[in-house]
Amino acid sequence: DEKKDDEMFSVGKTAFQCMAKGNVPARFASSVSKSLATLEGQHFMSIDQLSNDELTGLLNLSHQLKATYSDKSKALPKPLDGHSMSMIFQKRSTRTRVSTETGMSMLGGHALFLGPSDIQLGVNESMRDTACVLSRFNSLILARVFAHSDITELAEYSTVPIINALSDLHHPLQTLADLMALQQHFGMDLKGKTVSWVGDGNNVLHDLMLGSVKMGMNMHIATPTGYEPDPAILAKTLELAAENGAKVLSTKVADEAVAGADVVVTDTWVSMGQEDEYAKRVAEFDGYQVNSDLMSKANPGAVFLHCLPRHPEEVTDEVIYSDASLVFPEAENRMWTVMAVMMAQLGKSI
DSSP, X not given: OHHHHHHHTBOBSOTTTSSOBOSOOGGGOOOOOTTTGGGTTBOBXXXXXXXXXXXXXXXXXXXXXXXXXXXXXXXXXXXXXXXXXXXXXSSOOHHHHHHHHHHHHHTTXXXXXXXXXXXXXXXXXXXXXXXXXXXHHOSEEEEEOSOHHHHHHHHHHOSSOEEEEXXXXXXHHHHHHHHHHHHHHHOSOOTTOEEEEESOXXXXXXXXXXXXXXXXXXXXXEOOTTOOOOHHHHXXXXXXXXXXXXXXXXXXXXXXXXXXXXXXXXXXXXOTTOGGGHHHHHHHTTTOOBOHHHHTTSOTTOEEEEXXXXXXXXXXXXXXXXXXXXXXXXXXXXXXXXXXXXXXXTTOOO
């Protein structure tokens, strides 16, 4: 029910009890804009947990942060001075680590990288104990994990806000960066645009389709048989689409998905941990490469997104290095958007 859903994203009340749920700790108290006040002290797990106002608020704050911190000619505010964040990485990543460490430093806080050799999450120490211990040291915990159940267990016992930096089910930080890139290109109002996904129905797609329809954009999805998005998340996307006047199309044919698209998106066909399936997957994704021919089926002026790293079988150099590509602004936006999430969770403003 609604109460249970709210509790899922709420931070615990006391570090002593570890799993108790309750009010936001006093150290998070601060004034924030009305649209983001409800995110103070909350976990950030997936895009569908956000109200439309909260999603818009995070994007607005991201643009504000870019405008403020890109100007090196003046003293910059340090709203997270005195705060620290543990960053748990079961899976390596260039963009997630660099964007988060750099962003936290710019805001005056300190980020600690905990890789597989530093912390064996759920192996030498239980998830529950890890959450309880880190909660006593840090203001935030960011985790990039394999199983989504790891994120939910950390959230269950943590008494500070959790940031899902990627799980096998969700990648909400990537969607914020994607939406910000689209606003930078098309303008703040994205309603009526059409986003086309061509590739694997994975975690990146899950939050992108949730976020796109919440912004009033139509969603076209092309995946090979056996690689469809999670049925429950697709059902939630259809529900949100109806609420926001958007349409969702699912197909097995890339050309059909791209027809009428303003945005074409793909991702790796072989994720970390799936290396043994490389040959099988490449064969089954035949016809899904984003190339100039496929892009020509989209609307004039259509743009291309990819969360990186990319491989030539997914998208050609001709597309990724073209004027239509927003890939590198998209990557930069990983920093501005995670900065916005951290500030909202800690109730800070600039």
